[in-house]
Amino acid sequence: MSKRVLMKGNEVIAEAAIRAGCRYYFGYPITPQTEIMHYMALTMNKAGGTFVQAESEVAAINMVYGASAAGGRVLTSSSSPGISLKQEGFSYIAGAELPAVVVNIVRGGPGLGGILPAQGDYFQATKGGGHGDYRNIVIAPASIQELYEMTVEAFNLADKYRMLVMILGDGTLGQMMEPVSFREKEPIVIPEKPWALTGRKDREEHNTIQSIYINPDDLEAKNIELQDKYKVVSRDEVRYEELNTEGAEIIIVAFGTCSRICRNVIRQASGIGIKVGMIRPITLWPFPTEVIAAAAAKPETRAFLDVELNAGQMVEDVRLAVNGKKPVHFYGRMGGNLPGQQEILDRIIKIHEEGK
Amino acid sequence: MAIVFEKTKGLTDKPFHYCPGCTHGIIHRIIAEVMCEMNILDDAIGVSSVGCTYNNYEYFACDMVQAAHGRAPAVATGIKRVHPGNMVFTYQGDGDLASIGTAEIVHAAARGEKICAFFVNNAVYGMTSGQMAPTTLLGQVTTTSPFGRDANLQGYPINMSEMLATLQGAVYIERVTVVDFKSIQQAKKAIAKAFRVQQKRLGFAFVEFLSTCPTNWGKDPVDSLQWIRENMIPQYPLGVFKGKDLEV
Ligand SMILES: Cc1ncc(C[n+]2csc(CCOP(=O)(O)OP(=O)(O)O)c2C)c(N)n1
Ligand code: SF4
Ligand SMILES: [Mg+2]
Numbered sequence: 001m002s003k004r005v006l007m008k009g010n011e012v013i014a015e016a017a018i019r020a021g022c023r024y025y026f027g028y029p030i031t032p033q034t035e036i037m038h039y040m041a042l043t044m045n046k047a048g049g050t051f052v053q054a055e056s057e058v059a060a061i062n063m064v065y066g067a068s069a070a071g072g073r074v075l076t077s078s079s080s081p082g083i084s085l086k087q088e089g090f091s092y093i094a095g096a097e098l099p100a101v102v103v104n105i106v107r108g109g110p111g112l113g114g115i116l117p118a119q120g121d122y123f124q125a126t127k128g129g130g131h132g133d134y135r136n137i138v139i140a141p142a143s144i145q146e147l148y149e150m151t152v153e154a155f156n157l158a159d160k161y162r163m164l165v166m167i168l169g170d171g172t173l174g175q176m177m178e179p180v181s182f183r184e185k186e187p188i189v190i191p192e193k194p195w196a197l198t199g200r201k202d203r204e205e206h207n208t209i210q211s212i213y214i215n216p217d218d219l220e221a222k223n224i225e226l227q228d229k230y231k232v233v234s235r236d237e238v239r240y241e242e243l244n245t246e247g248a249e250i251i252i253v254a255f256g257t258c259s260r261i262c263r264n265v266i267r268q269a270s271g272i273g274i275k276v277g278m279i280r281p282i283t284l285w286p287f288p289t290e291v292i293a294a295a296a297a298k299p300e301t302r303a304f305l306d307v308e309l310n311a312g313q314m315v316e317d318v319r320l321a322v323n324g325k326k327p328v329h330f331y332g333r334m335g336g337n338l339p340g341q342q343e344i345l346d347r348i349i350k351i352h353e354e355g356k
Numbered sequence: 357m358a359i360v361f362e363k364t365k366g367l368t369d370k371p372f373h374y375c376p377g378c379t380h381g382i383i384h385r386i387i388a389e390v391m392c393e394m395n396i397l398d399d400a401i402g403v404s405s406v407g408c409t410y411n412n413y414e415y416f417a418c419d420m421v422q423a424a425h426g427r428a429p430a431v432a433t434g435i436k437r438v439h440p441g442n443m444v445f446t447y448q449g450d451g452d453l454a455s456i457g458t459a460e461i462v463h464a465a466a467r468g469e470k471i472c473a474f475f476v477n478n479a480v481y482g483m484t485s486g487q488m489a490p491t492t493l494l495g496q497v498t499t500t501s502p503f504g505r506d507a508n509l510q511g512y513p514i515n516m517s518e519m520l521a522t523l524q525g526a527v528y529i530e531r532v533t534v535v536d537f538k539s540i541q542q543a544k545k546a547i548a549k550a551f552r553v554q555q556k557r558l559g560f561a562f563v564e565f566l567s568t569c570p571t572n573w574g575k576d577p578v579d580s581l582q583w584i585r586e587n588m589i590p591q592y593p594l595g596v597f598k599g600k601d602l603e604v
Contacts, residue, residue, distance in 0.1 A: 055463035062427035066434025197419040210422035
């Protein structure tokens with residue numbers, strides 16, 4: 001690690017993308033992610049790349065589709081309402097197996113909602129949102145340092161698997177400032193792209209990229225191929241953090257900004273003699289199902305508490321992982337409100353009392 | 357024996373699936389011929405759209421990508437920004453370009469995106485069986501205007517060439533047709549000029565083709581050509597709407 005600087009989350013994402021070799025950015029303004037665009041407008045040309053302010057999020061994601069088909073490393077960013085518009089493009093990108101990185105700095109919804117931080121887009125991010133059987137890798141960093149490192153990683157994963165990787169942040173992560181240490185040199189891995197559109201030049205055959213298979217057998221074969229790829233991703237790319245889970249009687253599951261609050265709750269709980277641990281999914285898809293299942297199987301684990309900035313979305317995946325072995329409780333706030341440490345602690349005390 | 361006619365190398369050997377008398381085929385052929393004549397086939401990257409020509413990525417022998425409905429100009433923008441030296445074109449129908457994709461085409465033109473858009477206006481949604489398109493003529497019967505398009509209920513046809521010609525970024529716009537030898541020759545000239553505009557990086561180039569859809573018009577191929585002459589040309593006059601004096 002070299003220089004340590006104080007930077008805003010959104011700017012770190014943009015800086016990380018450029019460091020990762022991303023040279024094409026297409027976006028449309030929306031709060032609370034607009035600083036990514038501003039940073040790109042200022043720096044992309046200097047970096048030898050291209051910045052285009054698109055006429056809509058729909059156009060932006062289709063520009064991403066084109067640039068990726070042409071072999072470029074490409075980024076778009078938006079926030080919830082804009083991400084809804086991009087879903088058509090996500091489905092086409094999945095079908096055509098194109099690498100792309102998309103940032104969603106989530107705000108409260110539904111509808112125009114509000115501009116404050118929320119996690120209400122968990123379902124949309126991890127369960128599709130566009131049409132068809134497809135998956136995106138979804139990464140949920142919890143600090144500015146992690147935002148930087150995972151953005152670089154997102155580009156490598158996108159190219160490795162030829163799929164869309166989403167960085168799922170929220171208004172807090174995008175807007176807050178924290179120190180970040182940038183590496184001297186980024187671990188960039190860009191594979192050969194013989195499939196890319198470059199003009200035929202000396203190739204015998206023309207390259208074509210499409211997501212349409214009119215023949216049902218061809219389409220089924222394509223779907224099986226995609227599912228096989230997703231299986232490899234689920235096996236090899238799960239990331240998570242475990243905190244004090246050893247011997248814990250209550251295990252919190254939380255991601256992103258919410259996990260930062262829970263981190264402090266763990267300390268408070270231990271102060272009053274309740275052993276609380278946390279499993280923090282870093283990849284929301286693939287989800288750390290096995291880690292949660294293993295924790296549920298331990299005799300000392302009495303219950304889970306899933307905490308989110310929504311009405312309870314990830315908790316469904318936690319329940320699937322726990323599979324009825326232990327009770328799974330939920331605590332959430334919505335609308336851009338964050339839970340206070342005490343609110344979560346009260347919930348823990350209640351679970352602890354009930355379990356006696 | 358001397359070869360008097362040969363299929364252009366700009367097309368693959370895959371047989372077209374178009375209906376008899378459909379002029380999409382002619383338009384494909386002349387675009388392919390022009391790419392060969394200008395020696396740009398190896399540089400060209402085309403964008404197929406959604407309509408009867410959804411799979412023309414199998415027909416054009418250059419590199420091709422298939423885009424979502426209406427989004428071809430945005431996809432072409434992404435490609436062109438990665439490969440500014442390549443020739444990038446879209447091939448779009450009137451439902452695709454003049455209805456669901458109006459924002460994308462207008463802004464590609466306004467940005468002066470250095471691409472060519474080939475716009476095939478057959479006054480209906482061909483692929484989905486003949487619904488009213490924004491280009492459907494007043495009084496024209498379609499499956500969704502079964503009593504004839506009524507201006508009072510369904511508004512008026514959109515003249516895309518005239519509309520786009522108001523934009524500064526659009527440097528060359530021409531409307532052509534392919535109803536006879538002479539008009540086909542003129543259409544070829546327009547395609548070549550559009551590509552030359554792109555080669556010289558002057559800005560956005562657009563060629564509109566008045567084209568037949570015998571199947572959904574319920575007419576035989578010959579009557580369909582006549583229908584273009586008698587009904588479409590009065591609403592959509594042929595000619596250059598931008599860049600008449602442009603020497604390229
Ligand atoms: C988002 C979306 N909406 C609707 C369709 C269905 N659809 C397929 S082709 C088409 C109409 C195409 O008409 P046009 O662009 O005029 O092309 P033509 O077939 O006449 O050449 C439509 C509506 C689709 N594929 N995607
Ligand atoms: S439906 Fe119309 S546009 Fe489509 S191939 Fe047939 S004639 Fe051509
Ligand atoms: Mg049409």
